[in-house]
Amino acid sequence: MSAQGAPQGEERKRNRYDFDRHAPGYRERFVEITEEMQSRCPVAWSETHGGHWVVSGNRELFEIARSAEYLSNDHDVKGERRGYQGINIPYAKRGKGMRGGFLEMDPPEQRHYRQALNPYLSPAAIQRWIPFLDEVARACIDEKIEQGSIDFIDDLANVVPAVFTLAMMGIPLRNWTIYNEPAHAGVYTRPDSPEMPRVIEMHIAMMRDLAGQLADVRKNPRPGLVDALVHAEINGQTPPDDELLGVLALLIGGGFDTTTALTAHALEWLSENPGERDRLSRERDTLLDSATEEFLRFYTPAPGDGRTISADCELAGTEFKEGDRVWLSWAMANRDPSVFPEPHTVDLDRKGNRHNSFGLGIHRCIGSNVARTAFKRMLLQVLDRMPDYRCDPEGTVHYETIGVIQGMRQLPATFTPGKRLGPGLDETLEILQKVCDEQRLAEPVTVRTTRADIPR
Amino acid sequence: MKVYVDPERCQGHTLCAMIAPKVFQLDDVDGHSSPISEDVPADQEELVAEAVRSCPERAISLIDEH
Numbered sequence: 001m002s003a004q005g006a007p008q009g010e011e012r013k014r015n016r017y018d019f020d021r022h023a024p025g026y027r028e029r030f031v032e033i034t035e036e037m038q039s040r041c042p043v044a045w046s047e048t049h050g051g052h053w054v055v056s057g058n059r060e061l062f063e064i065a066r067s068a069e070y071l072s073n074d075h076d077v078k079g080e081r082r083g084y085q086g087i088n089i090p091y092a093k094r095g096k097g098m099r100g101g102f103l104e105m106d107p108p109e110q111r112h113y114r115q116a117l118n119p120y121l122s123p124a125a126i127q128r129w130i131p132f133l134d135e136v137a138r139a140c141i142d143e144k145i146e147q148g149s150i151d152f153i154d155d156l157a158n159v160v161p162a163v164f165t166l167a168m169m170g171i172p173l174r175n176w177t178i179y180n181e182p183a184h185a186g187v188y189t190r191p192d193s194p195e196m197p198r199v200i201e202m203h204i205a206m207m208r209d210l211a212g213q214l215a216d217v218r219k220n221p222r223p224g225l226v227d228a229l230v231h232a233e234i235n236g237q238t239p240p241d242d243e244l245l246g247v248l249a250l251l252i253g254g255g256f257d258t259t260t261a262l263t264a265h266a267l268e269w270l271s272e273n274p275g276e277r278d279r280l281s282r283e284r285d286t287l288l289d290s291a292t293e294e295f296l297r298f299y300t301p302a303p304g305d306g307r308t309i310s311a312d313c314e315l316a317g318t319e320f321k322e323g324d325r326v327w328l329s330w331a332m333a334n335r336d337p338s339v340f341p342e343p344h345t346v347d348l349d350r351k352g353n354r355h356n357s358f359g360l361g362i363h364r365c366i367g368s369n370v371a372r373t374a375f376k377r378m379l380l381q382v383l384d385r386m387p388d389y390r391c392d393p394e395g396t397v398h399y400e401t402i403g404v405i406q407g408m409r410q411l412p413a414t415f416t417p418g419k420r421l422g423p424g425l426d427e428t429l430e431i432l433q434k435v436c437d438e439q440r441l442a443e444p445v446t447v448r449t450t451r452a453d454i455p456r
Numbered sequence: 457m458k459v460y461v462d463p464e465r466c467q468g469h470t471l472c473a474m475i476a477p478k479v480f481q482l483d484d485v486d487g488h489s490s491p492i493s494e495d496v497p498a499d500q501e502e503l504v505a506e507a508v509r510s511c512p513e514r515a516i517s518l519i520d521e522h
């Protein structure tokens with residue numbers, strides 16, 4: 001990646017910067033690249049990946065990302081409209097022919113999907129699940145508490161979001177392992193890796209299970225996001241199955257790896273800053289919310305998304321043409337010093353933290369309440385039950401490329417052992433499955449307003 | 457002081473209600489925000505100002521009526 005001198009080609013593309021978020025050095029050079037782009041070219045033209053714009057300045061991103069009338073998320077896989085390529089830059093070959101649910105749609109269809117799913121995912125809807133989340137996190141920690149060592153990824157941060165997402169969908173909890181591996185490995189495995197064929201196989205198995213769930217819910221209705229989709233009317237029609245499968249895959253892809261990444265990075269940082277960890281634990285009533293937003297800002301688990309310009313326009317001082325591709329860097333805009341003083345420092349009680357980690361505008365992450373709540377419930381139990389944990393930097397494995405998700409594969413830690421409080425994970429999932437079925441926990445908040453009641 | 461939430465801009469990021477729960481209420485179904493009452497009690501002004509600064513969509517305005 002480098003800045004280029006003399007302008008060449010079209011005048012509107014004079015601010016140039018060769019940007020490649022998939023390059024192996026991007027993670028290490030992130031701060032340097034961000035500072036250079038923001039100071040020289042907050043909206044830059046990059047020749048990489050067939051040529052596209054990169055938005056890194058906060059003010060510019062705010063204006064461009066919210067200009068829904070000039071932006072399209074459409075992924076026109078069948079070539080029925082204008083051939084737009086959706087939200088991945090470069091175009092993900094693996095995703096060819098597969099639309100990424102309503103994230104790769106425009107209104108009105110996208111809005112109709114959100115209206116169908118909102119009552120399952122709103123703040124009030126997610127509140128009801130707190131006892132459920134606590135019980136899954138409790139069981140995960142009980143599996144390891146007596147031995148004094150844990151891998152925060154494998155043993156906690158992967159499990160809780162996966163089990164919770166399936167519960168909300170209305171998919172049997174014990175199936176979480178079918179979804180867990182492909183959801184994470186699909187993100188961190190490089191296309192040319194020898195592991196790839198195995199990852200693709202697991203991905204196929206996951207899609208097969210999803211298709212089976214869709215058919216099963218149609219035959220034997222049970223509450224949850226799958227049921228909401230089966231009954232959804234999108235633009236006056238019942239969508240075809242391949243479209244619904246894309247939406248289900250989006251819920252899995254959106255919900256698993258991002259929440260894991262947030263949790264892992266926060267736990268790693270708190271291990272490196274034990275004084276701040278103790279303060280967070282002590283002052284949690286006032287600090288937990290702002291600390292969560294600060295970890296979201298600083299680590300930006302989903303670092304950016306692409307758009308296609310849908311009509312010639314001028315935005316944030318740049319002239320765009322219909323069909324131009326634009327990369328919205330939530331991660332870089334979250335480090336803009338004009339909005340965030342000392343942007344490269346974690347400040348647990350940061351004020352005015354208007355970060356972009358859940359996106360901006362009409363595609364704002366519909367799972368943001370899920371992510372925040374799952375993260376907080378996991379973190380609190382770690383602070384309570386293993387307050388002196390230490391992560392092992394030798395064993396920690398970050399994703400090589402942070403182009404898709406700023407994630408981690410392994411985060412081993414040790415701590416003073418403690419006592420178990422209840423049954424292990426498998427037994428707990430059986431009990432929770434019964435609770436889900438009997439209390440119909442996955443009903444939308446419009447049908448059931450009461451909290452989950454976990455017998456113990 | 458009076459507070460307004462622009463429904464066209466609000467996307468339900470929930471930060472306002474997290475910061476000033478006595479002033480903002482979130483819709484049960486879509487999480488979008490509205491003030492419980494337009495009039496901001498004096499002891500809430502600071503929190504509302506912080507909510508204004510924290511709203512990612514810049515949907516909230518606080519207006520001094522005097």
Ligand code: HEM
Binds near residue numbers: 254302370
């Ligand atoms: C820390 C965790 C998470 C982060 C950082 C995150 C980030 C994001 C971002 C940045 C967007 C906007 C993308 C764009 O505008 O192009 C988005 C959209 C979305 N997210 Fe999340 N997400 C997280 C957790 C979740 C969870 C838990 C779920 C599901 C339960 C989820 C489901 C979705 C869906 C369905 C969309 C598409 C919304 C639309 O297009 O209208 N996300 N997410």
Ligand code: SF4
Binds near residue numbers: 470
């Ligand atoms: S913080 Fe802003 S966008 Fe979020 S709910 Fe409040 S007013 Fe709406």
